[in-house]
Amino acid sequence: MRADARRNRRRLLDAAVELILELGGEPARDAVAHRAGVGIATLYRHFPDQQRLLRAVALDVLDRTIDEGRTAVDKSDTGGEALRRYMHAAIDTGLGAVNVVHALLGSTTWPDRLAAAQDVLGRLVEAAQRDGAIGDGVTVTEVALATIRFCRPLAIGLDPAEERVIAHRQMDCYLDGLAVSVK
Amino acid sequence: MRADARRNRRRLLDAAVELILELGGEPARDAVAHRAGVGIATLYRHFPDQQRLLRAVALDVLDRTIDEGRTAVDKSDTGGEALRRYMHAAIDTGLGAVNVVHALLGSTTWPDRLAAAQDVLGRLVEAAQRDGAIGDGVTVTEVALATIRFCRPLAIGLDPAEERVIAHRQMDCYLDGLAVSVK
DNA sequence: TCGTATCTGGAGGAATATACTCCGCTTTGT
């Protein structure tokens, strides 16, 4: 695979993730190509139909989720720190999109990797609970859904950079709150 | 104005708010009518063009924001409680939509009511800070943007009722976190 | 109860957006 082809494929995947998070649904084909800054034909060459694009996005985000979860554990001293690191990385790289894509695809994706990703997140939550960084009543589901919430843009005409700063601040507050709420 | 006309108008406004929050942008005219459970002609009779619909939505949500802010103050003993009450009410009634609608409309709306709404929210934040329920570094903007975040649906095929429960739980955590983060 | 002014729903056609293909030109790797 040629270098420019790989570069364009990457751009298309990133554009698709962005749009999916913005729209909360399937983006228009043309919009993906335009956002990626490539021609329409390039999109169709890499992903002949919408299904394949979505599947590729799911796989990509899934893998990045697993990766990010592991490096978060490796590079952190405490469970709380690891969870926090992961959640902030999720904002920066749009990991919340996994769940949305899976909702779009139904269940026709990669069960094994999905399980792996859920497992990683589960470990992060458990570890954080052992440290007392978050309450025992906190569920994995709630945390997973939080990633979606903080990944999705606000749909106001805000500057993306400014928007990310805000998302990070709000995420910090949310995580601080999880510690208090033992419920 | 006849009773059924008023009822349909109300339904249309509610449907528009829902869709705006889901899509993060202008909903299709037909979609609004369909969501409201009324015919397309009914939509056009009440709101001859998109602009008027959006303006009506803005006015409606703005008024409800001001109302809700005041009753939150009246019915609460502490500033922290008032803010919490308001934020939860925002989730239930989609008050976060105000900001999105204003982004869609540009600045061609009601400056006076917008100011009033911002004022109400400002008072809520201030009062909460005086009580120490939230940190001094917390800005009104951040809180306003939080209402959008917690009002917008997650775009997974979740049951609306379940989704609201989750939003409330996450909102509680966020508010708890605001107390900790004095920053 | 009845008459009527008001309101409603959806079919239908113009305008617009979206999905997809083809082909001449550019870039990459050897």
Add this chain to the structure above:
DNA sequence: ACAAAGCGGAGTATATTCCTCCAGATACGA
């Protein structure tokens, strides 16, 4: 330098969306 692989965008068919019109239903005063 030269294939081979890749790229962009014009162009067409298809699906959505927008908006109007009118026959029938509904609320409310007499």
